[in-house]
Amino acid sequence: MTDEQILKVEALAVRFGERQIFSDVTFHVCRGEFCCLLGPNGAGKSTLLKTLLGFVEPHTGTASVLGLPPGKAGKRVGYVPQLKSFERSFPASVLELIVANLRGAWPITVTAAEREKALKALAQVKGEKLIDRPLAGLSGGETQRAFLARALVTDPEVIFLDEPATGVDASGREDLYDLLHAISADKFLAAVMVTHSPAAIARTAEKIVLIDGTVRAFGPPGELLEGGKLFAMMGLGKSKDPHAVPEEG
C-alpha cells in the first residue's frame, strides 16, 4: 500500500432540495486500500457512493477519484451495485453482462478475445462455470460473483461496492467475504464498500469511515473496533472481542 491518494473527499456536502443528506465529509483512500463506509440507515452512505460515482452533484466541497472529478475516470473505476437494484427478467447471460462493461455497450456477438477476458475475470471470483448461464437463473451469491467479475474485467484501479452481501444467503456471503478479502490483499486495487456487516468489516477493512450525516469516525479499524466502540456507534450492540467475527444482524 502506497501513500498515493486515489480518492480524496474534502468537506463534501449533498442536499436534495431542503434536505441535507450529509455535510462536511472529509476522508481519503490510498492506492490498494480497502475502505468500508458504514453508518446507520439513512446516514447518507449510498448517496455518498453515488456522488463519488458521478451520479449526484455535490452542493459544496470537492471529491476526486484518480485525480479526476467523479464519473470521469471511465474504466479505471469498477462498480458493484446492490443486488436488489438489478432487473432479473432481462434476457442476459453472465458473458454478455461482463462484455457489456468491456465494450460500453450491449454485445450482439462476443469475440474470442472478449470471452477470454471474461473467463479471466470470472476466474478471479472462482466463477468460470457461470459464464454461459443466464443471469435470471443465478442465486444471490452467484449473481454477485458475476457482477464482481464484471467490475474487475476492465482491470480497474478502484472499485465501489454497494452493500454486496444484501440479498445473498449465509453460505454465499461467506464465499463473497473470501473474495473481498482477496481484493483487500491486492496492493494495486483500492476499494470503497458500503456495508452494514461486521463480518465484512472484519474480513476486509483497512480503513473505516463512519457516516451519520457527517463523518463520525475515520481511520484504521483497530482502534475504532476496540471495546466495541464502533458497533455501539452503529447501534449494533457491544462486541466483547473486537477481533471476533460478530454474528450477522
Add this chain to the structure above:
Amino acid sequence: MRNAIMAGALVGALCAVLGTFVVQRDMAFVGEGLAHAAFGGVALGLLLDLGVRFSVSWLGPIWVAVPFCAAVALGIGWVQNRGLASESTAVGIFFSVSVALGIVFIYLRTTPAGDLEGYLFGNILAVRRADVYAAVALAVIVGTLMGLTWTKMAYIAFDRTLARLSGIRVEALDYLLLVMMSAVIVLSVRTVGVILVSSYLIIPAATARLLGGSLMRMTLKAVAIGVLGSTIGLIISFYVEVPSGATVILTLAAAFGGASLLANRRRSR
C-alpha cells in the same frame, strides 16, 4: 390491399424493434399515451387540412400528427427527467390533454370529419401509395438510427445506472426512443387505428419474450411475428370486411396465446 400489406409489414417490423425495448423497460403505458397523442395529432391534422390548403395530395393528417406526437413524447420525457412527476403520471396527464384537444379539434371542423373512423379503427382500403412511401422513408430513418444506437439502447434497457457509468448518454437516448416511438405509432394508425395501436407495439415483443433467447434474438422473433401478424390480419380484414385494426391485433393476440401455452408447457416439464 397490396399497399396496406407493404405499409403494414414495414410498420409492423418497426413496431416490433421498438416494442422490444418498450416491453423490456415496462413502457407499455407510454405507448398507450402516445397512441392517444396520435389521436390529438390526427384530429389537428384533419382540422388544418394542409393537403387541401396547399394543394399537396400526400400532405395528409399524419404529417401533422407526427410532430404533435413527438412534442408530446418529449414533454413526457422532460417532465419525468426533471423529477416533476413519475412516468405514469406524466403519461396520464399528456394523454388526457391530447385526447381533450383532439375532441376540441374535431368539433372545430366546419367540414365533415374525413376518415376519422378509419383513423380510429384502421382502414386497409384508405392506405395509399403515399402511405407506403412514408412507411419506407420512416423505416430507413428509424432503421438507421436503431442500427447506430441499438447496443446502447439495449444496455440502458438492462440497467440505466451501469449504462450511464459506461459513458452512454441515457437521457438523450431516452428522448430519441420516445420520438421514434411517436413516429412509428402515428404511421401505424393508418393500418391499425388509434384505439389499438399501442397493442401493435407490445404484442409481437411480448410474444417473442415468451419464446426466449438473447435480446437480439427476441427482437428478430418480434419482427417476424409483427410482419406475419400484420400481413395475415390485413388479408383477413380485406376478405371479412372488418376494420383492419381489429383483425391484426386479434391475429397477434392468437400468436401470443400460442406462445404462452408453449412457454407454460416448457416450464412445467
